[in-house]
Structure formats: C-alpha cells, structure tokens
Amino acid sequence: MSNLLREFDPLSQGSSTLKTSKTNVISDDNDSITSEPKQTSNKKADAENQEELFFDFQTFIGYFKNPNAEPLVKYTRSFLNNFVTQRALWTASEQRKLINDFKLFIFDKFSQYKPFSEFDNAKLRNAQEGIEKLIMGKLYPFCFSPVLIQKIGIDKLDEEHKNDILDDDSLQMKIEEYKFIELDNLDVTNKISLKLNKFLKLAGKELNKINHYKAPRDKMVCILNTCKIIFSILRHFKLDQDGADSFIPLLIYVIIHGNVSHLISNIKFIERFRFENFLKSEDQYYLSSLQGATNFITNLSRKDLTIHDEEIFENAYKTNQQRLQKQREENENQSNLKGNTTDTDNIGNSTQEMIMNPDYSHSPIDEIASSMVSMFNDFFIGQPSSTTKSEPQSKESIPKNPKNIRTQNTGISEDMLDDKQMRKTVKRMEEQERQETLESLYEMFPDLPKELIEDICIAKKYRTGICVDTLLNLYE
Template identity: 35%
Template sequence: MDTATTTSTTSSTTTSNTNSTATTNAEMTFASFLEKMRKPAASDLVSAIKHFIAAFHTGTPDPARDSRRLQDFLRTTEAAFRAHILWRNASADDLEAAGEALEKYIMTKLYPLTFAVSPDDTRRDAAIARKFQALAFLKPEHLDIPPEHRVEASWLLAQKELCKCDSYKAPRDKLVCALNCCRIISNLLRVAAEQGAPPGADDFFPVLVYVVVRAAPPRIVSNLEFIARFRAENRLVSEAEYFLTNLMSAVHFIETMRSEALTSLSEDEKHVLDSVDDDAETNESANDAVDAAAPAPPAPGANVAALPPAPARLPPAPAATYKTVAQLYNEGEALVVAAEESGELLSAHPFLYYAPEDLLLSDVPRLLAAYKETALKLEALTRAISSGSR
C-alpha cells in the first residue's frame, strides 16, 4: 500500500471513528439534558432559558450584540448549573456536557435569527462563490505545494468534511466539521514528514487554501463567522482556535487573491482571476443604480399594470436541489425541541424518558415493536435520500 493510500485510509478511519463516537455522545448528552430539564427542580433554569430565547425575537438581529448576549448568558447559566441541586454531585465532565447541550439547545432555537443575517456576511459569501468558480483552473503547483504533500484521497476527504459545516445548526457541530478538515491536512503533512520530507511552518496554509477552493463550501463565510460569534468562548481555545483562525485566514486570502499571489499562471488564467473582482465591483455598482432608480411602491388602489416594470437585478446563486440526511436531521432537531416542549414528543414516544428501573417485563413487547418501527422508518428514509442524491 502506497503512502497516499495509507494516509487516506488512516485519516478516513480516524475521522469516521471520531465522528461516530462524537455524534453518539452528543446525542446521548443532548437527550440527557432535555430529560433533566423536564424535572420540576429545573423550572428556574427553564424559565431563564425561555426568557433569553424570547428576548431575541423582539429586535433586529445584530451579530456583534447578539454574540455578546449569548456569551454572557452561557457563562451565567453554566455557573448556575454548578450550584444547582440537579448537578449537586456532577463531575467536571457532566458539567461540561451540560454546557455543550445548553449551547446546542439555544442555538438550534435561535438559528434563523443568528445565521447568515449579516448583510456583510452574505455579500462575502456571494463574492467568494464567484471566486471559487473563477479558480476552477487552480492546481497544486500554482500554490507551490510540493509533490509529497499532494495526496488527492486525503484532500477529497478534507473537502467533504468542510462542506458538511452548512448541514448543521449548533456552533460545535459546525466547528467539528471544520476541525476535521484541518486535522486531515495536518495528518497528511505529518505522514509526509515521516517519509523524509519534513513540512515547514508555511506548508499547512497553501494546502488548506487549495482544499477550500476545491471544496467551494456553501456559505463558508457565514458558517465561520457563526462559529466565531456563537461558540462558547471558553471552548474556542487551543487547537480549535488555531484551526478556525487558519480557516478564516484562508478564506480572506481567497477573497482578496489576485493573480500575483499564484505561480505559473497563463495569461488567460490571470485574466479570469483578476476579472472576478472587477466584475464584482461593476455588478455592485449596477445593483446600487437599480436600487436608486427603482420607483417607489405603488400607493393603495394604484393601477399596478400601468406602472413601469421593475428593473431586473442580477440573478442569485442557484440553490441546492436536494438535501442530505444530515441536513434533514439537523433541520428536524428544532422541530423535535418544539415537540418536546408541547408534550407531543412524550405522547408519541412514551418510553422516551424512562430509566431502566422504570421498565416492566410487560413493557418489552411494546418497546420492541416501537424500536422495529423506528428502525425501519429510518432505514427507508436514509436509503431513499442516499439513492436520490446519486
């Protein structure tokens, strides 16, 4: 087995195992959190959380202000956990898990009010999407990536991880995808070093830039800014902070990239790359002119048919035509939370919050039937979506 295959296999296995374990633990933690918050003793915490969430619906979204509000609330509430009767004998790991679940619960609820609500973020998303298209010609040699660091299988795996960011709603879940991407690249360079080609301090960044361009992840600016704003500050440290900073730097590098930043470009490639920014400025000016020239809205009772047609704006980027299982799952989380609050979830799944000692022998037939029905529904949906996405 060659080095490239070994690197890819190792990265794939490690990432797969890590993702599987992390996902399972996260699901268990979130379910445990919801179960604990249903207890009468948690009524004070539930009231504070609901009040905080409701406050977000009363004003215009402001990412900087909302970030500060969230960070303050997470710190205050996690401190309350440590002093609360429900966590009286909790370990440090249990308290950490509660903090993670709290962040996920709140941000799942607030996702429509906090993600991609900044005009600057959406403008940058559109601009970098155009840059990705213009950089379709990009090759490793344009970024001076040495041959020993060109492992296509690992690059593809890193690209897939990065593209998953847009499927999740919780800051931690998005961050895990970004970190997995960076870890795969880091592992690739580590294996190259073991083969006698030690990477220098600047070897990671060019590979990361190349992976980001080839992945062309949707709404990458909005996703990274969302993580930076709404991931708990005490957890965005060390490796997480380092890799997130690198990713944001890579995105900024791509956004501002001109032909002079790359090596061995043809004249046609230079023209394609440099014309993107020029076209973007032209389009922005054109849209500003359209806005300025647009007629005022018709008064009530006006003859709309007699009004001149509205000037056309530049078409938006095409939307995806299908959703992955992960996207559907994470969109459904908010619906599950709402169903749990209304009592609908417990009505449909009476065993959901049972402890082992609550079960009776007579419950086993119903529990087994419910499990089989759930398993078959999940398999049917998963296979149908997977088949349709090919």
C-alpha cells in the same frame, strides 16, 4: 437591551439586572475556570485526549426534562421568547452579547438545581454544551446571516449581517474564477499530488458538512476534522516541518475545490456564538488558519499563483470563464421562468440560489435534534411582554400551532415525535453517517483490510481526523 436582560430570571421578583459573578465554566481540560479571560495559558493537552470529552445531546435533553430542572427550562423559554419578540432584529453585536450573557447566567444557575448541581465536571460541561446547542438551534434563523436574509431581505439587515453576505459572495466569486487551479499552482509538488487528491476530497467533504449543523460546536468540529485530515497527510508525506507554509496551501485548495457555501458566515457565526472558554488553542489556530485561507482566496490574482505554462493557464482560465457565463445565463433564465421578483442586484449567485431555496436551513440531523426539544417544550410559544411594543412577527418565527414547530419544514411526521421512535431515527441517521465515513476510508486506504479500518473507526468513535491519522500511521 436591559429589558431583555431583566427577563433572564422570570422567577426572581427583586432582581432587575443581571448579576455579574465569576461564573464557573468547565473548560476542555475539565478545570474549573472563571468567565474572565485567563492570564496564563494552560498546558496544551494531547489532541486525542481533548476529543475524548464526548458530547451527548440526548443525555442533556433527558436531564433537562427532569422536573427538578423546570426553573432552568423557564429561564430558557423566557430568554428565547423575549429574544424573538422584543425586537424584530438585533444587530450581530447585540446578539452576541445577549446570548453570551444568558450562557453565563444559566451556567451559574446549574449549581442551584438538581440534577445539574450534583454533576461532576465532565457532566456539567456536557450540560453547558447542550444549552449552547439548544438555544443556537432555536435562534439560528435569527443569527445565521444566510438564513436571516431569507426572512427579511438584505436591505433590512444590519451592517454586520449584511457584510457576512457580501463577504460570502466575494469569496464565492473568486472560488468560481479560479476553480480550475491545481496543486502545483499553490506550490505543492507534483510528486505527491495524485496521492493527495483522494485525501483532500475527504477533507472537502468534511468542510462541506459545516452547513448541515446549527450549533457552533458542531460547525467547529467540521473545521477540526478538515484540518486534522490535512495535517495527517502532511505528517505522512513528511511535509509538516514547514508548518503553516505547507498546511495553508492545502487548506486553500480544499476550500476552492470543496464548493462550500457561505464559509465566511459560518466562521463569523462560530466567532460570535461559540462560548469563548470552549474554544481551545487548537480550535483558535484552525479557525485563524481558515480565516487566513479565505482572505487569501478573496484577494487572489494571477500574481499569487505559480504558473509554469502561461498558455495552458490562459486557456484553462478562458474555458472556465465561458462555463461561468453559461451558468449565469442559465440561472437568469430559471429566475425569469419562476417569476422571481426579489431584489438581488447587490448579491451574488450563491446567495440568490439560497434565497430561492426554502429548505436551505433545514438539515435532517439538526431538525431531529430540534424536534427532540420540542417534544417537551415549545420555546417560541408565548406572548410578548405587555410593557414592550414588539413588531408583528411572521408565522414562520412564531407559529400559532405548537405542532407546526415540531414538523414544519422538517420532513418529520407527527408519528416520529414519539420519544422512542425519535431515538431510533437518530440512531439510524448516525449509522448512515458512520457508513459513509467507512466508505470514504475504504476508498482512501484500498490496501488495508476493511475489517481493520472498521475496528479503528469503532475504537476512535468514528472521528474522521483521528481515524485518518491512525490509518496513515499504519503505512509508516
């Protein structure tokens, strides 16, 4: 590992180790803090003001392309290249340390090169977020367990990555087993169940987006939006006095009915690769709540549920079991027809489906962001260090044709890689996502004028959780 750390600074001839210093990192409240843990907790800022720290990846890329920032590009390229060539596989713990150390290193270098050295706290924080998104987008196939298993198979995974997959499958099996349960089984009163359903449907939709993104921040935003929607509902129906006792059952219901794949792996990915100082107390609370909800579901049994009518529950359980059996038989037949020879005896159905789906890791939104970066630097192009014997890499991990990095498995043509055209494409996709948000809110608030809903979305920058909260307040 020390060899890789030495490669952080390819321009320095004398330095052989990573210098540990109190690297300035910009926190969410725009204070300058050190990389060491804080001894005192900051005053909790208003949630909406915290969200005002807007992240603009395109702006970061524009600054990163500045000729004055070329050394930063070289540091980043060197790190990424060494990460994927010096060893066939790092353990999850090694990955976490290497990536965190590189962030500290590159954050410190921002102070030495324009235009970053001239940034105020807000712009510097945006740059730090940009670096995290950039490197994790490139290293996603090596760090996110459900994608890594596609590359090397479960037998070659280290214990931590393997446990991610097994935990995903355990959670998914319980979700499938109790897919039929209703809110009253979780002690949520029938009186508000019908009104809750349409809001919880949107919360599940937001949580499902977690697999659309590769950056830890983007995944965390999906969790935040989900939880903010749930808390907005609780406040509206005056159920928030009980705190977690009201919140967790609704979160459990959203997870079970949201059909979110690989939720444990996503949580672990955020824990490992979201820079610690970027995780606000609010983020940590919601992340812990999600962990608690997934743990409850993984260990769920009948005794944990409120069952008002044993006969009705038993019939629903049996019907669901029959559906699952039929689904397993259909999946097995499809696998036989495709001649699948992958050893999948030790993994669940959801992971098997993902392994057979080569497009799992490719989200249009993230692939466009990745292509934006590739327009000016192909980070994975380069030769392994002459002093290090590296195992042969697959064509997928180190493409020989630079153009392949930009277009491979993305569905994006070469013509789209023009900078102006790329920005148009990003804008179009953003507008499409905004329209989907509007349509969901129209459905949730049919009594409110559509013009009012749209005005609120514009004012709140289409942040789903805050939009729902604001619209609910109009009813009070």
